[in-house]
Amino acid sequence: MKKISPVLFFKEGVTFRLNHQSDLQKWITKAAKFEGYSINQINYIFCSDKYLKKINVDFLNHNYYTDIITFDNSIEKKKIIADIFISIDTIRLNAIEYQSGFNNELHRVMIHGLLHLVGYSDKNLKHQKEMRTREDFWLKKI
Numbered sequence: 001m002k003k004i005s006p007v008l009f010f011k012e013g014v015t016f017r018l019n020h021q022s023d024l025q026k027w028i029t030k031a032a033k034f035e036g037y038s039i040n041q042i043n044y045i046f047c048s049d050k051y052l053k054k055i056n057v058d059f060l061n062h063n064y065y066t067d068i069i070t071f072d073n074s075i076e077k078k079k080i081i082a083d084i085f086i087s088i089d090t091i092r093l094n095a096i097e098y099q100s101g102f103n104n105e106l107h108r109v110m111i112h113g114l115l116h117l118v119g120y121s122d123k124n125l126k127h128q129k130e131m132r133t134r135e136d137f138w139l140k141k142i
Helices: 021-034 049-060 088-097 102-117 125-139
Strands: 007-012 038-047 068-072 079-087
Touching: 007 021, 021 038, 021 102, 038 102, 049 068, 049 079, 049 088, 068 102, 079 088, 079 102, 088 102, 102 125
Parallel strands: 007 038, 038 079
Antiparallel strands: 068 079
16 A cells, blocks of 8 residues: 655646656655654645735735745644645746746745745845755755
8 A cells, every 4th residue: 555645735726747746745755854853744735926925915914926835834843734835926937037947946945845844944144045055955855
């Protein structure tokens, strides 16, 4: 019997193909474990700019577009339960702007959400640099 991954992928009003889902599930799980956490469940919800902006306004009182919003629903320390919303529209635009390629940008944002869940912050320049270094580290591990 095949074990079901605690990392799940959903789409909300967007059309795109998420390649290598099993590899991504293993990668996210490995990263969490390496950082000292286990995953009970992470739901990655890929959506549109409009959908994510509504979440940003409704739940965070932020009236702007963003690429990712991470909701940490964990009950126990070091055991992740979360919903991570990612705007595919913004990923596409950022991939062009940063000349990074769609999959690379998508993977960076996916690991970014996980890094928030394991305690990394990006609230100031020092933390942003640390976050980017950690993202780069994990991007090499896919």
